[in-house]
Amino acid sequence: MKRRHFISLSALAAPMLAGLGISSCNTTTSSNEVEEHPNFNDFKYNEKSISELQQLMDAGKLTCEELVIEYLDRIEKIDKNGPGLNSVIDINHDALPLARQLDEERKSGLLRGALHGIPILLKDNIDTADKMMTTAGSFALEGNFADQDAFIVKQLRKSGALILGKTNLSEWANFRSTRSSSGWSGRGGQTHNPYVIDRSPCGSSSGSGVAVAANLCVAAVGTETDGSVVCPSGHNGIVGIKPTLGMVSRTGIIPIAHSQDTAGPMAKSVSDAAILLEVMSGADQNDNITLNKKNKAFNYIANLKKDALKGKRIGIVRAMMGFHSEVDKIIEQAIEDIKSAGAEVIDVELENLNQYGNEEYEVLLYEFKHDLNEYLSKCKFPIVKSLDDIIKFNEQYKDREMPWFGQEILEMANKKGDLNEKEYLEALTKSKKLSGELGIDYTLKKYNVDALMAPTNGPAWNIDLVNGDHYGGGSSQPAAVSGYPNITIPAGFVHSLPIGVSFFAEAFSEEKLIQLAYSYEQNTMHRRAPEFYSTIMQ
Numbered sequence: 001m002k003r004r005h006f007i008s009l010s011a012l013a014a015p016m017l018a019g020l021g022i023s024s025c026n027t028t029t030s031s032n033e034v035e036e037h038p039n040f041n042d043f044k045y046n047e048k049s050i051s052e053l054q055q056l057m058d059a060g061k062l063t064c065e066e067l068v069i070e071y072l073d074r075i076e077k078i079d080k081n082g083p084g085l086n087s088v089i090d091i092n093h094d095a096l097p098l099a100r101q102l103d104e105e106r107k108s109g110l111l112r113g114a115l116h117g118i119p120i121l122l123k124d125n126i127d128t129a130d131k132m133m134t135t136a137g138s139f140a141l142e143g144n145f146a147d148q149d150a151f152i153v154k155q156l157r158k159s160g161a162l163i164l165g166k167t168n169l170s171e172w173a174n175f176r177s178t179r180s181s182s183g184w185s186g187r188g189g190q191t192h193n194p195y196v197i198d199r200s201p202c203g204s205s206s207g208s209g210v211a212v213a214a215n216l217c218v219a220a221v222g223t224e225t226d227g228s229v230v231c232p233s234g235h236n237g238i239v240g241i242k243p244t245l246g247m248v249s250r251t252g253i254i255p256i257a258h259s260q261d262t263a264g265p266m267a268k269s270v271s272d273a274a275i276l277l278e279v280m281s282g283a284d285q286n287d288n289i290t291l292n293k294k295n296k297a298f299n300y301i302a303n304l305k306k307d308a309l310k311g312k313r314i315g316i317v318r319a320m321m322g323f324h325s326e327v328d329k330i331i332e333q334a335i336e337d338i339k340s341a342g343a344e345v346i347d348v349e350l351e352n353l354n355q356y357g358n359e360e361y362e363v364l365l366y367e368f369k370h371d372l373n374e375y376l377s378k379c380k381f382p383i384v385k386s387l388d389d390i391i392k393f394n395e396q397y398k399d400r401e402m403p404w405f406g407q408e409i410l411e412m413a414n415k416k417g418d419l420n421e422k423e424y425l426e427a428l429t430k431s432k433k434l435s436g437e438l439g440i441d442y443t444l445k446k447y448n449v450d451a452l453m454a455p456t457n458g459p460a461w462n463i464d465l466v467n468g469d470h471y472g473g474g475s476s477q478p479a480a481v482s483g484y485p486n487i488t489i490p491a492g493f494v495h496s497l498p499i500g501v502s503f504f505a506e507a508f509s510e511e512k513l514i515q516l517a518y519s520y521e522q523n524t525m526h527r528r529a530p531e532f533y534s535t536i537m538q
Contacts, residue, residue, distance in 0.1 A: 040078050040532050044070055046215050047529055050118055050272050053218065057106060057117055064099040064106075064117035064162060071119050071164060075216050083197050083532045087210035089124050089188040090132045091165040098162055105160075114275050116160025121211050121220040124166040124188070125173060126150050126263065127252035132163075136254045137171040137185025139400050140393040144381040150252025151284040152221065152263050159279040164217055167207025173228060174204035175256050175368060175413075177405040179468035182206055182232075186401045190463060193235060194530035195496055199460035200469060202235040204228040208266050209236035213530055219267040219276055225256040225364065227476035229264040230488040234456035234474075234500030237490050237527060239273045239517070240266045242476070244507045245483030246292045248277075249284035255375055257367035258289075259428060260360075260480055268527060270489065270518040274300035277510065294508045303511065308519035310342030313449040314503075317350045320454035323473030327499055330492040331455050334501050334520070338453075341523045348447045350478060352434040359431040360481050365413045366424040387414050404465040436482035441506055451509075451516055456488040456500030479504040487517045490526040495536055 045053065045067065056062035072091065079085045092098070102117045122128065125136045127146035135141040153163065168188030174180055182203030183191035191206040193199040194214040201210045205222025209232030212220050222229045224242045233240025242264045255261050265276030278300050284290045316335060321328050335345050373386050384390050391410050394401040401407075416424075443452065458472025479486035484507050491501035501520070503513050521527075 038082070040082060041215075041529050043074055043215050047268060048218070049269055050115070050218060050275055053118060054116070064102045064119075065096060067117065068095050068099040068119055068162065068164065071217060075165075078214060078532070079211070079216055083194070083534075084192065085194055085197075085210050085214055086189055086191050087167055087201075087207035087214070088121065088165050088216060089137070089168040089185075089207065092163050093131055095119075095162060095164055102160060102162060111160065113159030113279065115156060115279055118161055118218050119164040120156060120161045120276075121164050121167050121208060121217040122153065123169050123205050123208050123220070123222050125169065125223060125254035126153060126166075126221065128153055128163060128166075130163070132166055134166075134254065135187055136173060137169050137187050138390070139186045139397060140384050140390045141381065142187065143383075144379055146252065147380065148252060151249035151282075151287065152280045153252065155280050155282055156221075161279070167205070167211055167220060169206055169208075170203035172410070173223060173225060173254070173256050175225070175364070176407050176409050177468070178408060179405040181404065181463060181465050182469050183210075183463075184404065184465065190465065192463070193460050194532055195237065195498060196460065196533045196536055198462055198535045199497060200235065200463050202231040202457065202460065205232045205266065209233055209238060209240070212236070212238050212266050212268060215529065219265060219272050221263055221276070221280070222266050223253060223261065223263045224476075224480065225260045226360070226480035227474060229266060230456050230476050230486055230500070230502060231474060233266055233488050235460045235498060237498030237500075237530070238266055238268055239270050239490070239521070240264060240488050241273050241277055241510070241514070242479060242486040243277060243281070243510060244485045246289040246295055247485070247508070247510065248280050249282070249287045249290050251284050251286045255368070255371035257364045258371050259363055259367060259432070260483060270487075270514060270521045271301060271304060273487075274304070274514050274518075298511050300511060300514050303515060304518045305515065306519055306522040307342065308515040309338055309523070312343045312451075312516065313447075314338055314343050314345050314516070315348035315443065315447050315449035315452045316345055317353070317452055317454040317475065318347055319350060319353055320473070320475045324458045324494070326494040327455050327458050327473070330494070330499050331501060334453070334491050334524075337524050338520060341519055346447055346449055348443055348449065348452065350439065350452065351442045351446070352439045353478065356431040356434045356481060357477070359427040360477070362423065362427040363431060365409075366416045366419060366421070368413045369416050370419050405468060431481050432483075435478050436484065436507075439478055440482055440484055440504065444506060451503045451505040451513060453501060453503050455491075456502045459494040459497040459499070475502050475504075483507065485510045485513055487513045489517045489521050491524070492526055496531065496533060
């Protein structure tokens with residue numbers, strides 16, 4: 001194996017980062033040695049879980065106000081300065097008075113719920129009825145202040161969560177250009193991977209993944225159409241849950257496609273992600289898909305056990321491997337770890353894998369135009385009221401919105417017709433059937449397995465604003481297209497870059513998947529905080 005060493009930001013990457021408007025670290029390193037850099041993990045509440053923070057607050061050893069101050073200071077220290085992660089696009093300027101209010105409630109014996117006093121960050125496509133805008137990272141929506149919280153935000157606030165701010169994302173949730181760079185938006189600039197700064201954070205929930213990994217918040221919320229929760233979770237060494245379509249309301253979220261869109265929790269542990277999902281879920285009268293009778297309230301935390309894998313049958317989808325030899329080694333080790341935990345692992349062929357990609361894309365193009373126009377029609381924002389307006393805005397302000405890549409996906413979507421067209425209806429029917437009934441469902445039954453597993457991601461690629469992303473591999477599509485749940489957990493590292501493993505299964509199987517993921521997590525404990533290396537050299 002070739003020895004690798006890490007080069008300091010000041011010595012190598014400062015000119016590149018300065019060109020992107022990002023401060024470099026004041027660090028030095030001698031040749032062929034590991035980088036010597038400031039300790040960015042000396043944070044007082046580094047890696048603290050929701051339950052640990054609640055215990056401190058219950059004991060009077062910590063207040064929400066103190067915690068908010070610490071997180072705001074850390075955001076300033078390493079997100080806006082230091083390594084310049086650039087993951088937070090907006091801060092809630094009412095955070096401190098809200099924190100004091102939550103502290104007073106706790107003193108009086110009123111606890112709203114499991115998240116009372118816990119600072120949470122939201123992706124910048126989720127509406128909040130406060131002083132923060134909701135822009136999907138685009139200047140076209142600058143000034144878009146929502147009249148109402150998104151339903152999931154109402155759920156979070158009802159449980160006592162403090163909305164600390166909003167995170168950067170791949171603009172328009174990475175549905176703008178075929179050459180886009182994950183984590184780049186016009187408003188937010190480029191977000192960076194905290195493990196190795198010149199590497200991609202993946203997307204589109206880039207800022208949420210980075211902020212959680214770097215301990216800029218306790219947990220965060222992302223959204224996914226296909227891969228946008230699990231990929232940045234895998235790349236940033238955290239847990240991400242993409243719920244069943246209908247488990248979590250979409251009201252008040254800037255859409256791509258209603259047949260696949262969902263919000264999902266992103267956290268440093270399975271238990272924290274499960275707490276968030278429990279709070280976010282629920283029936284919303286304004287989103288009919290959440291009224292499904294299978295969408296029941298679950299107490300995910302009560303049933304978490306380290307030995308949950310014992311006696312289970314897990315199907316490994318080897319067709320989703322093979323894109324990187326080091327990733328294959330990590331997955332082979334994950335298989336051995338799962339076996340050691342008492343499970344049986346069976347090689348399976350996932351039926352109809354890779355047979356509906358074109359249909360998925362057609363559906364997304366059709367639904368994006370329809371769903372975005374519907375969202376914009378309800379906004380009081382005066383400048384843009386349609387996808388066509390956004391395209392014209394981007395052309396008018398090319399220097400701000402299109403310095404690196406174009407908007408060909410927006411233009412393709414704008415040419416699509418209504419949702420009653422034959423092309424759309426046939427694509428929707430085919431993609432759903434092949435991914436769900438004749439895909440995941442059929443495979444689970446054929447092999448009599450409890451869940452399927454596959455690598456979440458490959459090693460993060462170098463950020464490339466000129467040519468765009470260089471995806472290595474992943475496994476998000478079947479669960480994304482079918483609308484079935486998918487959970488990713490840290491599984492190891494390839495040269496300091498995190499790799500995740502995904503578990504997915506039938507609709508509304510979140511409780512089972514969370515139990516399996518928790519058991520794997522507790523038997524392996526691969527999560528570790530980032531070291532903020534600047535680059536990797538051969």
